[in-house]
Amino acid sequence: MSQDSSGQVFGYPIPGETALEPPAAWARLRQECPVARVRLPSGDEATLLTRYEDVKQVLADPRFTRRLTAADAARVSEAGGVFDGDFGTAIPPGGEGHQRWRRLVGRWFTAKRMTALRPAIEEMAEGLVDDMVKRGAPADLKACLGFPLPVYVICELLGVPAADRDRFSHWSDTLLNLTRYGKAEIAAAHAEFTAYMTAHLTAKREQPGDDLLSELIAAGGEEDGGLSDAALVATGVGLLVAGHETTANMIGKMTAMLLADRTRWERLLADPSLVRTAVEEALRFDANAGFGLPRYLGEETEVGGGVLPAGTTAVCNMAAANRDDAVFDRAGEMDLGRSPNPHLTFGVGPHSCLGQALARTELQAVLTVLLRRLPTLELAVPPEELRRVEGLVVGGLRDVPVRW
Secondary structure: OOOOOOOOOEEOOOOOOOOOOOOHHHHHHHHHOOEEEEEOOOOOEEEEEOOHHHHHHHHHOOOOEOOOOOOOOOOOOOOOOOOOOOOOOOOOOOHHHHHHHHHHHHOOOOHHHHHHHHHHHHHHHHHHHHHHHHHOOOEEHHHHHHOHHHHHHHHHHHOOOHHHHHHHHHHHHHHOEOOOOOHHHHHHHHHHHHHHHHHHHHHHHHOOOOOHHHHHHHOOOHHHOOOOHHHHHHHHHHHHHHHHHHHHHHHHHHHHHHHHOHHHHHHHHHOHHHHHHHHHHHHHHOOOOEOOEEEEEOOOEEEOOEEEOOOEEEEEOHHHHOOOOOOOOOOOOOOOOOOOOOOOOOOOHHHOOOOHHHHHHHHHHHHHHHHHHOOOOEEOOOHHHOOEOOOEOEOOEOOOEEEO
């Protein structure tokens, strides 16, 4: 949890009492030990940040990146995964190279482009709700809607067949490992995913389409200001992992949060104009967001009134920071009309989430469709019986049983 007066270091992540509630330790850490020593699943020690201003400071500093490849960086997982080893190092982790990559890829993720996509996303959601209703209640909203929708969307953006979504899911889970998979499984998934994406890029070169990867190929290689073959593969893999896993989980968590207290759902039914701010509040209020973002501090840095030495691995817990009463009025309450809402869920600064406009569009589209199609929607189990996803760096619910 934190370092106490005896110097003991506690384990991280810190589980909440239930899948939707924050650990009581977060509030104590923010008040008493906002810069805390923790032991990660790998056994390595790191520094945990839980206050809003500290998390924002470290995430916003372009000197600090999530590539934990330095010899003295803490390993997140003993077996490896998305934060450890050489995964994704083909994409420059910082500096001008990273910003050039963001400019090339980010053209596909502008708010304007996502707004244009919204009618198609709502149509996909309508079809998935149709299928769920036909099968009858109770149903698992995560399996029926939360998981397939983001996969369909990201597959369309990347020009890959949605029929392969089950393979993507397995590969993504493996690369998002915290404690669930061993080294051999991770290595196999990495090799399979890389081979798949390499073959897909070869096909795109021969027969380009109207998709992000075709456009990146057309931009040329590094010598032309574009991306290397390795960076193209890493981009495709990274977007498939990030583009469906986190949003799929968030759809389930958002719906569960809104249904856990029926007055929230009723308020949205009475005033659907609150959908946009409700989505932002769900993103802020999410107590089951996963591991957080690790950052390697390559130089001595003052944080939280103290000095962190060079070589520190800081874990930025955005979910804990989003509950900071110093920044958010009534931070422990879910206010569907909260505005402004400067939550840190998507990070901040030069390494903020590239796909946040897409995630927001998907969440707003899903919520709009559910309110319209299933106004009587309710959880089929008590909120405290919802089960967490375990062993991955992303947070989520194993299933979201609903009826209507």
